[in-house]
Amino acid sequence: MAAVAPEHAIGVFDSGVGGLTVLKALLRELPGENFIYLGDTARLPYGTKSPTTVVRYALAAAEALMALRLKCLVIACNTASAVALAQVRARVVSVPVIGVIEPGAEAACASSSSGHIAVIGTEGTIRGGAYQEAIRRRRPQAQVAAAAAPLFVALAEEDLCEGPIAAAVAHHYLDPLLAGAPRTDTLVLGCTHFPMLRRAIEQAVGPGLAIVDSAQTTAGAVRCTLAQAGILAPAGMPHGRLRLLATDAPQRFAQIGARFLERRIAAEDVEAIDL
Ligand code: DGL
Numbered sequence: 489m490a491a492v493a494p495e496h497a498i499g500v501f502d503s504g505v506g507g508l509t510v511l512k513a514l515l516r517e518l519p520g521e522n523f524i525y526l527g528d529t530a531r532l533p534y535g536t537k538s539p540t541t542v543v544r545y546a547l548a549a550a551e552a553l554m555a556l557r558l559k560c561l562v563i564a565c566n567t568a569s570a571v572a573l574a575q576v577r578a579r580v581v582s583v584p585v586i587g588v589i590e591p592g593a594e595a596a597c598a599s600s601s602s603g604h605i606a607v608i609g610t611e612g613t614i615r616g617g618a619y620q621e622a623i624r625r626r627r628p629q630a631q632v633a634a635a636a637a638p639l640f641v642a643l644a645e646e647d648l649c650e651g652p653i654a655a656a657v658a659h660h661y662l663d664p665l666l667a668g669a670p671r672t673d674t675l676v677l678g679c680t681h682f683p684m685l686r687r688a689i690e691q692a693v694g695p696g697l698a699i700v701d702s703a704q705t706t707a708g709a710v711r712c713t714l715a716q717a718g719i720l721a722p723a724g725m726p727h728g729r730l731r732l733l734a735t736d737a738p739q740r741f742a743q744i745g746a747r748f749l750e751r752r753i754a755a756e757d758v759e760a761i762d763l
């Protein structure tokens with residue numbers, strides 16, 4: 489890591505706009521850092537693809553970002569973190585690579601008193617079992633119930649985060665999950681899009697269930713990793729620069745992404761990139 493310097497950017501990639509929920513947490517945690525975010529909108533969704541395909545896409549995105557002088561790479565996409573973290577780490581050896589699953593599992597274990605934890609994510613994330621495994625590694629007695637909730641991705645992008653449709657879909661996925669795991673006290677939102685539906689999810693599960701969103705713990709993990717490597721941006725730096733890249737439809741990325749990032753994104757601020 490000799491060539492890595494504090495002023496280099498933190499690269500963040502996702503299958504599309506969803507990872508902007510993770511970027512939002514990173515910007516809040518590390519305001520002095522420079523960030524380059526890549527949304528692979530041409531290949532979205534990753535959540536329904538086979539592991540082989542997701543690994544291929546993730547490696548291509550990681551390589552494109554690594555060409556831009558990074559000091560750290562964050563895989564904001566839960567599906568890519570679940571399926572391709574080891575392969576990306578094997579390919580990108582010059583900077584730390586951080587996924588969202590381990591910080592999410594850490595937060596879930598810290599939150600749960602009963603040790604009964606539920607996880608929702610995309611088909612690919614749930615099928616691969618990465619959250620279940622990461623939770624049980626930390627807490628071997630944990631009971632983990634998991635379900636795919638793919639419609640939440642479309643609802644978040646369609647701006648149907650609240651109201652009767654969101655409520656019906658939340659009950660559709662969560663009622664059977666929790667009926668089969670009645671002692672659950674913690675629910676992990678294991679997908680970049682799900683924090684957008686947090687209110688509908690909270691209303692469906694009722695009070696008494698802690699909701700864990702891995703974005704904040706991932707931002708903490710990135711800070712810790714940079715601090716340990718001595719490559720945090722110097723304290724007191726003014727706001728860092730943010731570059732946004734998308735592999736397709738920059739205008740749509742800007743329009744939908746603004747809601748996820750909770751800040752205005754001009755279409756001309758999104759650079760088109762081919763992988
Ligand atoms: N970013 C993906 C994830 O967090 C959700 C969208 C997709 O399926 O690509 O798993």
